[in-house]
Amino acid sequence: MTPEQLIALDQQHVWHPYASMDNPPPAYPVVSASGVRLTLADGRELIDGMASWWCAVHGYNHPHLNEAMHRQIADMPHVMFGGITHAPAVTLAKRLVDLTPAGLDKVFFADSGSVAVEVALKMALQYWHSKAQPNKNRMLTIRNGYHGDTFGAMAVCDPINGMHSLFASVLPQHHFVDAPPMGFDRVMQEGDLAQLEDKMREHQHGIAALILEPIVQGAGGMRFYSPQWLKGAAKLCKQYNILLIADEIATGFGRSGALFACDHAQVKPDIMCLGKAITGGTMSFAATLTTSEIATSISRGEASCFMHGPTFMANPLACAVANASLDLLEQSDWKSQVAGINKGLNNLLQPAKALAYVEDVRVLGAIGVIQVTQAVDLGIIQKMFVAEGVWVRPFGKLVYVMPPYITSPQDLALLCQGMLRALKRYFYQLDQASQPSALK
Ligand SMILES: *Cc1c(COP(=O)(O)O)cnc(C)c1O
Secondary structure, three states, rough: HHHHHHHHHHHHHHHOOOOOOOOOOOOOOEEEEEEEEEEEEOOEEEEEOOHHHHOOOEEEEHHHHHHHHHHHHHHHHOOOOOOOOOHHHHHHHHHHEEEEEEOEEOOOOOOHHHHHHHHHHHHHHHHHHHHHOOOOOOEEEEEOOOOOOOHHHHHOOOOOOOHHHHHHHOOOOOEEEEEOOOOOOOOOOEEEEEEEHHHHHHHHOEEEEEEEEEOOEOOOOOOEHHHHHHHHHHHHHHHHOEEEEEOOOOOOOOOOOOOOHHHHHHOOOOEEEEEEHHOOOOOOOOEEEEEEEHHHHHHOOOOOOOOOOOOOOOOOOHHHHHHHHHHHHHHOOOOHHHHHHHHHHHHHHHHHHOOOOEEEEEEEEEEEEEEEEOOOOHHHHHHHOOOOOOOOEOOEEEEEEEOOOOOOOHHHHHHHHHHHHHHHHHHHHHHHHHHHHOOO
């Protein structure tokens, strides 16, 4: 099949994420990926700024990850998990328990981030049920959140970004408060937590858990907020007898500068969701961790068990490569890598602040965000990024990168410079097109 045929068939038959099937823009065929580079079918190489949506933290085609998968395939790529166990799962569970905040001792493996969130919500509901408080069956969350695309997860996503109106008749109704004020370094001000506390006070007997993305709100707005706010929210949860679910699917494994974003605030959630980078960007996999107290209580409840069990639960291949990804994290100095990218992003994205169509530039850990004044046209701007030799995938007004941790200073410079050049060209053309002379 030629690349042209592939693109044509793709447009005809294959749905892409959040994409229209009515005359969709052509997708770029990628034939291989190595390090921080994606190779297109026509031979062009792109420097990847997305780490395949937070996942490929060690870069692509890493020999240690590949080897772990090859070895596991030779033994057994999969076996059911009901009544059976295996070393890759047990080893991984123990390592996750050791790495995550204290108290998270029980691990439920799932096959994607959204499922890990469903599992977390279910755990919270089953916990209160087992405590004879079944009325604690609503979630509390903050606006601008993103927790996945399945129904349970969608119901706690931002109501506007998540298009709740479209699904209003079937979505469970939860409690929302405004997102925390922006800024990792923001000094807490009186009233920053007032809305949250009011909601908790008013509805404490009906709220099972507060679910949020700690410190970094990802797909719901790429916003950063302060560890003090998180710490305060965790304290309020205790005070009002509400569980805290930390969705670390995007932030886990170092992305925000701490191994887990909760670590910035020394917060110990009752339930934590992990995903995305857990397999170093190789396979779909996720985990939900909780405390012994919650696990035991659920197990002594009406059902005598936790009511969930995916077919591909604890898939050995995914567990093996997750273990290998943890090896790499432990062996590499991820903290300095992330700090290096942080410094690079701060310098390289600085010039964007002066541009008229740039509203805000923010950097945290290995995440760099340029917020522009109006939503970009993906079909047009994507072409411009590719022409610059970089892979950047904006959404709405947010043009952002979260590159693999192994990105060298040289490649980071190429990535950011390419991104800025494309952005300038895009807004220049937009400006030209809006001039009356261009309409003649
Ligand atoms: C991506 C993401 C999810 C959903 O994970 P999937 O693997 O896409 O189902 C949930 N929560 C957060 C914070 C995410 O970034």
